[in-house]
Amino acid sequence: MSELNRVPLFPLETVLFPHTMIPLHVFEARYRELVVYCLEHDSPFGVVLIREGAEVGGGEVEPYEIGTLARIGRLRRLEDGRFHLLAMGEERFRIRRLHRGLTPYLQADIEPWRDFPPFSPEEQQALTQAVADAFTEFLRAALEPYGLRTSEIRLPDDPVMLSFAVAGTLQVSLPFKQYLLELQDTCERLRLLHIVLQEVAHAYETKPFDPDNWPGLFSNN
Known part of the structure; x- marks a missing residue:
């Protein structure tokens, strides 16, 4: 990840850790668009825990500042446009700026968030x-x-x-x-x-x- 990068966000009621898998059933129109964007641009998306708001329903959500990039692995597109997919957590990030309204889904400018070298x-x-x-x-x-x-x-x-x-x-x-x-x-x-x-x-x-x-x-x- 470069020092500052813009990615689509997928706010969820879950916490994804790097190098772990997450299965997703994507049915809302805004997140179908997110999946299509990621596939077309070979882009990861950011998984962030919801601080305020609901996972479904279209309302605004407020995510936590620290999340994990996820990259789509296995994917199955259903006839009605929904997706079943399995994504792999990559590295952690910190949100520097949220972008609302540019796309149906949230976007954010992010920077890497890494562990410090051990003191001992x-x-x-x-x-x-x-x-x-x-x-x-x-x-x-x-x-x-x-x-x-x-x-x-x-x-x-x-x-x-x-x-x-x-x-x-x-x-x-x-x-x-x-x-x-x-x-x-x-x-x-x-x-x-x-x-x-x-x-x-x-x-x-x-x-x-x-x-x-x-x-x-x-x-x-």
Whole structure:
């Protein structure tokens, strides 16, 4: 991404993290136009959590300032003009200026939003290993009751990518997910995720796993 770029925005009631997938059913006319624009110009679009307003209905929305670029991967166009698509999160951005009324959908001038270099690489490496171990145990406890194997799962080695992969998987509140997305301190993101994973592990220890009644630990986003 260049230092300042203009992209179409898709405000949603979800938080998309880099390197994670998002399925979308696009049925509103304004967002059909957005999809067509992205396809014709080989352009990503920005996924932003809605701060105020509604996801559907055509009213104005106010998005959070930090979002994630998404690029269309698989796509199916339905006969009535709707789209089913799967998009991949790329890099984070910060909105510098919103543009309303230029197109049926929002546009924004954006700039990159990246993590700062770690103050202590040793601490970051230790947190990365701790989160990887805790997340692996989480996956084992959550999937093996369904007969699913976890031995072939390969987690990212990169601390930033691992933090996004874990954050995108866990079912936590949208404001907390947005906070994790906005953080530019990789260690702090990993530290918070490790706390959540420890709480999940404690829940498994104190309550037998029941697939029919478990509230759900995987994100629906």
